[in-house]
Amino acid sequence: MPRIGHSRVVPNTRAPRIHLGPDHETALAGAVERGGGVLVPLADADAVVWAQGPDTFPAELPDSVRWVQLPSAGIESWLAAGLVDRRRIWTSAAGAYAGNVAEHATLLLLAGVRGLAEQARATSWRKAEFDTGVGTLRGATVAIVGCGGIGRAMIPLLTAFGAEVLAVTRSGIPVPGAAETVDATRTSEIWARADHFVIAAPATADTAHLVDGDTLAQMKPTSWIVNVARGVLIDTEALVGALRDNTIGGAALDVTDPEPLPAGHPLWTLPNALITPHIANPANGLTRALADHVAANVERFATEGRLLAVIDTERGY
Template identity: 85%
Template sequence: MPNTAAPRIHLGPGHQTTLADGIARGGGVLASLADAEAVVWAQGPDTFPERLPDTVRWVQLPSAGIEPWLAAGLVDDRRTWTSAAGAYAGNVAEHAVLLLLAGVRGLTEQVRAVSWRKAEFDPRVGTLQGATVAIVGCGGIGRAMIPLLTAFGAEVLAVTRSGTPVPGAAETLPATRTDEVWSRADHFVIAAPATAETAQLVDADTLARMKPTAWVVNIARGTLIDTGALVDALRDHTIGGAALDVTDPEPLPTGHPLWTLPNALITPHIANPATGLPRTLAEHVAANVERFAAGQPLLAVIDPVRGY
């Protein structure tokens, strides 16, 4: 049922103007925690209140990945919890395509070169035209990537939990058929949530089934790839290369082989730069506050059992 008055939203920790404006745009009013119907939280679980009043019916978290919140035991079944899943999709999709293009076009070695090596580099330059790119975990980020990839002439093979057809994808497979994609696609984008089921989804066996020219892009969580197996595959040229915005461990230690392997490209978890987070999150918050006020389903509702 819609609220008869503007919903009372507690914003924490402290006052953040951009998020406060988002709450106001959604039709909410700021309130103390004791008087709140909902909470919008802008930092991590270590700053979260130990106990919420029974009046709080909804909590908005600031990130798409919620593993720390689940590990801290904060996500309960007494109220609705929402993540920021989908809010940052455009930024991350853009970065993922950048990483894939850099790998396929052979930029990893070219940008490190200090001499003219055209004869060596020329045969290594590939293209996305006519390529099949598998997006494993084709949620908001994957869906935002599809028009970018198709604009380059690529075909998308989407993998989702349910297998419900994804608009723009040439084919969609359920997660139970993920094993089929490793030998079918030319390149891979890993965008699945980090759960017990997806831990080390890309392992030695998976890598061995890929084409020797395949590039693997990870913009999800580092734990989805077996780092040791990946290093071996890159050294042995089992695959073409890997472009990672997330790693396991993270931060990636100085001196780790992934920093110097010529067919590896690392960016330090900046697909969604911190400088743009408040503005993007504020849009998501405004939409959810408006839905909360109208009694409509919220965006990015968390299922604690599934882990996202």
């Protein structure tokens, strides 16, 4: 199946006409203008910048629309809704929020390795007990599975703590700052090699339950796994079993399967589990980060540049 459009656009001889929807968001409107575009009604648009989910998106777009900018890095819901067509270029917000998510992922990993998950729940002084469970990132190997924008933003944070990074990418092209890069076909090699793991891969049919019972069994008993991608990348039932049996050190999850994680689920109370409610990319910073991404892509669209985060439906991201 062919990809959607191309990452390069036909040159414009005038400022590109951009429709911003579904509402006028001041920061995004400013980003469009900063990138060299002009705001117009949908009927007159060359491109669309959309700031909400697929449920508010127009059922049909004018033939004049050649590019659509979506507001999220994950596009599963857009693909499921059948909105992403092959008549025009579609771009996601992949990479726009990398700094925010990388900061949170590093926090989760450090909290897990340092034993904060259980210490924060304690209601009495248990120094002797907790002392033996405090680890360090110094000298550790952290494997980042799906080392794209988030992973690349994490590398300097992790190396500052004295860790080295094993990057797993689809292409296997060396990632700057990583001690080693392996392509995704060799992912099975990393589970027994690394000390800790960060899951940052896109959710596709190929990555569902990427971390399962067999995978968890290969990890070290001190290994922590952080997930800031999508909950379905980890087999929750297998993870709960590994945490209960202390097969691994622990899990720090900003995303879960199911999500929201229901009250009473064992992950809420297991001492070696740390849960945050999908806030690695907090709502109060979304528009600001997206605005920079929009401005860059509008400028590229206006000057025949290569657009950022072009969606490939064959890969699902």
